[in-house]
Amino acid sequence: MSDVIIQGTNVAHTHDAHGGHHGHEHHEQHFITKYIFSQDHKVIAKQFLITGIIWAIIGALMSVFFRLQLGFPNETFPIMEKFLGEWAKGGKLNPEFYYALVTMHGTILVFFVLTAGLSGTFANLLIPLQIGARDMASPFMNMLSYWFFFLSSIIMFVSLFIQTGPASGGWTTYPPLSALKEASLGSGLGMDLWLVSMALFVVSSLLGGLNYISTILNMRTKGMTMTRMPLTIWALLFTAILGVLSFPVLFSGFVLLIFDRNFGTSFYLSEIFIGGKALPHVGGSAILYQHLFWFLGHPEVYIIMLPGMGMASEVLSNHSRKPIFGYSAMIISMIGITVLAFVVWAHHMFVTGMSPFLGSIFVLLTLLIAVPSAVKVFNWLTTIWKGNIRFTVPMMFAIGFVSLFISGGLTGLFLGNSALDIHLHDTYFVIAHFHIVMGVSAFFGMFAGIYHWFPKMFGRFMNNTLGYIHFFITLAGAYLIFWPMHYEGIAGMPRRYYDYSAWESFKQFESLNSFISIAAVLVFFAQLIFVVNFFVSIFRGRKMTTQNPWGSPSLEWTTPINPGHGNWEGDIPEVHRWPYDYRDDGNGNDFISQTTPLKPGEEAH
């Protein structure tokens, strides 16, 4: 393994020695190798991003459909029939398909958008650029990672159109519901496709993750010690470690589920009477699946959050023209979060009948996570304190990120405490909590990253005016949608219900549900502003005229405006200082690039 990597670095150095004569940018590349089966990390990043955006639109549109049902259970929407056909006959959503939509919305957003679309994009784009490498440790594996994701996407997409509908057992797909074809329509072929797609997704994620880790550990440029890496890289490193260690467990859970579904085993099944007959399965445990699932499922939350945290740190510091406060504390808190992420999974299972004593241990460990999270928030606040803040679009999103992270994080203290969870579990409180923290907040981190690094990706800027509009509608909309849901949740209103009108305890929220649905539709259209802004700006955006438009000390801005494969034309720059040196450099700049040698007598940070 190490041989290969050493060789990789040498190859990079050969490029330097020849002054870039052999650089890929000088080859006439065929369209297919340049844009489709590309091994250039920057192109792969764009592929992940664009695939992620397409998925995000599909996933969000699904939420519009089920929100229409929830907000207006007595109305019909002919437009739904146009999109969904038989599943919304006469414009009324079929309950079976409602559950399919809920399931797919979760799967798509959690895995395809906020895992592949987020860390796939930014790990690929930023790792080589910010640590000073020509490409990933294995560009080929990196390419495979995208194409496995693509294949997985295709299968999931196909599953939307089959006759029995896609998987409909919730994104967590708990057996026996997901294991037995008799239990629901979606547990037929749709579930098989879901499992195959997710298995391929795990492969993609592992190929990517191993690559990110080995690149960060082995391919940093001269002088780029671990403690001179930007926090984005630290965050992406921990994200990759979490993924590599926990995705295989999920995979094993899926394999057992595939066996139970197709080969008559009883890993998760026991004493079941369904479809008019008793099944032969005895001795399995439905709870086993939940343990395997949440062993990934909880780290997954941090796989989603950490890249946003890293990018928000970078953006907050850069646009405040001030170093990130407590660089080491930020790294230590991320280590804390990463380690704890592995030992809190059972807080999703307090009411499954798990031993209450075991539950207490998970309460303690879960609430411990609040400490590193709090440290991060205070450090972000101190970062902008006494700064010189430029309210660029990425900065707006980074501020929004912090605001949402606080709001969503605090409600975690309710749910992580089993004595409170026993009432709030599986209610709208949970929906509100995780949508604010790992949904919208993670999206804000992602948006901050997209607006900030768009110039690096495409050599053009996104439109600011539209960016600001997008920001305010989304931030206000997100709060309007999810804030009132806390109240519904405390009232005990269960999640994943198709219709509440028959319930004496919950029908009082009818008008509130309509309100939430209207806000959700508005926010959906606001995202289209972003989509248009993104795609039109690729071709028509204001062109970048300087290499370093944000005045950032980090390495990615030392590359040419439109870097070719290999990133730097000449030698890879050497690094002399940490990435947050926002000080007067003596030439009228308010930052000192990482490539600037230390002045005589100056101490490295």
Place this chain on the structure above:
Amino acid sequence: MSGFISILLTGLVFVIIYQIAKASEYATILRGEGKINARVNRTMALLLVLFFVLGMYGIWLCHDALIDKMLPISASQHGVEYDSMLLVTLVVTGVVFFITQTLLFWFAYRYQSTEKRTSFFFPHNNKLELIWTTVPAIAMAVLVAIGLRNWGKMTGAAPKDATVVEVVGKQFNWIVRYPGKDGVLGKRDFRKINDATNVLGLDWDDKDNKDDIIAQNGELHLVVNKPVSILIGSRDVIHDVGLPHFRMKMDAVPGIVTTLWFTPTITTAKMKEITGNKDFVYEISCDQMCGKGHYSMRGTVIVETQEEYDAWMAKQQTYYAANNAPAAAPAAEGTAAPEQKTDSVKAITMK
């Protein structure tokens, strides 16, 4: 076709908006502004503060409108403790929320970029960091302590005098079984289930089953101020017994028996007075997604006085009498499945 045209038109509208936005942006650049237009910067800082103020006002409005609906009055003993713990957590998080959000938006406004301003180089400060590591840690310790104390009480063993009732979920309704006169629930075996004559698969060789009473309408009758221990099971997929008014919840998992216990403190009749809603009824909601009818898997709890309960109970027929007295001989049992110790229900009740 019309759909296609409308999509095309929507796209066109977006492109036009984009072009206008772009033109206005070029105009500001031509006016010769720096990296970021100073006017835009001021506006955005103001808008953020405005957002914060409106947001806080919105939170107040929302609270004002929904507070009455938020938490139904607690109808169980431990529910009262639950509510006070919820309040403590709400206050702690509310204070943190208010302080941090205020600082965030205030700093953003206060330290907006101006001509003269330079940022303060402040990379770290160990003392500060130590403070905001320890303070949250202590706060967490307090919350954990309160939580674990309550958790221990809620999930601890039920009082000895608790009534035992079994609630079994199936797609998509609840079946309630009362132990009858002997107070013991008999063995059941999923292989003996028959939707017509034996919904829970009671083993008729077990005499404890003979006096058990089964209610298939999902009605759970409880006596006020008397602790009840509910054994929970499932016939098919995972369900969940959600009791919002009693602040309780527990999954129904096929193959295992889960339990919960509580003491109802307010009768249904009393609750109708309290809420002023003559249709009021305690509901059992299924809180674990179980298929297409999940949203309709509704049970009810009727809390009544001992006399009312006794009167109701006297009218009930045992399930055995209802289904086996006229014509016995269950045909499906011919193969006589091997006796497995899957009757965990009994094991628990016998303790």
